[in-house]
Amino acid sequence: MLHERQMKFRQRTSEIVIWALLIVIALLEVFPIYWAVMSSFKPESEILAQSYTPYPVHPTLMQYVKIFQQQPFGRFIFNTFVVSAGATLLALITSATSGYIFAKFHFPLRNFLFLIVLGTIMIPIQVYAIPLFLFVQKLGLINTLPGIMIPGIIMSTGIFFMKQNMEMIPNELIDAARIDGCSEYRIFLTVIVPLSRAPIIAISIISFTVMWNDLFWPLMIAQTRENYTANLGLMLFQRVYITDYGAQMAGAVVVLLVPLLLFLFLRRYILEGFALSGLKG
Secondary structure (H helix, E strand, O other): OHHHHHHHHHHHHHHHHHHHHHHHHHHHHHHHHHHHHHHHOOOHHHHOOOOOOOOOOOOOOHHHHHHHHHOOHHHHHHHHHHHHHHHHHHHHHHHHHHHHHHHHOOOOOHHHHHHHHHHHOOOOOOOOHHHHHHHHHHHOOOOOHHHHHHHHOOOHHHHHHHHHHHOOOOHHHHHHHHHOOOOHHHHHHHHHOHHHHHHHHHHHHHHHHHHHHOOHHHHHHOOOHHHOOHHHHHHOOEOOOOEOHHHHHHHHHHHHHHHHHHHHHHHHHHHHHHHHHOOOO
8 A cells, every 4th residue: 555655656746747847848948939029029228128028118019010111021921931832832742742652652672762762851951052052053043932942842751751641541442443443643632642631731831831931041042132031031130230139029920920820720730640650551
């Protein structure tokens, strides 16, 4: 009896410690966002004050008005949406088709080629940025929105997720469709895609968020303000001798809203996509 009480006490103590650590980590993660949101509603005098206040004493919307008055920030948001949506659509096509081929077709060097695809996940864009830039230059896409989309067209993690999910789809369904006279394209569109809804939505959210938050590649490709993305637009508020912190914080909050809302409303599909990708067919 005493041993059982000790075990329950230790279990409860470990649970309390774990929850306490998780709460501390969550607060540390949320605090920068809270700081940015509160700073975006502060006048410049409060932002630059020596003593920090956790909330605006004299709240104002002037910082949000400023970002649209001083710079074409609406244009930057539109460009970011076009780049993110376009790259996401193309990434879905390449990920779904490649995942289907790797999952359901047998051909020489299939496993080796799939290992190469997985290996590219570990290679950052900075490694191949120069040859990719020269490739985009040859295509004549420098300083264009399609040029900014190029790195997001093929998504190695998306191919992996789709392959793992499609391996779980019974081959009998595909064989039955073939017996009924369906072409491979029709089987893909009417059988495979509807059964892969969760990973497709998960890949869409991940791809859209990655492209939305990208700074490195747009900085290389975009040369005029009419093709700037939102993250490049935020850099315009940082000048040589002074930085407009209030406008930067307001712009950062506006840029943050879209991926945050996407995650809040569709997070269930992200979790389902990750869960399914870890299962074997």
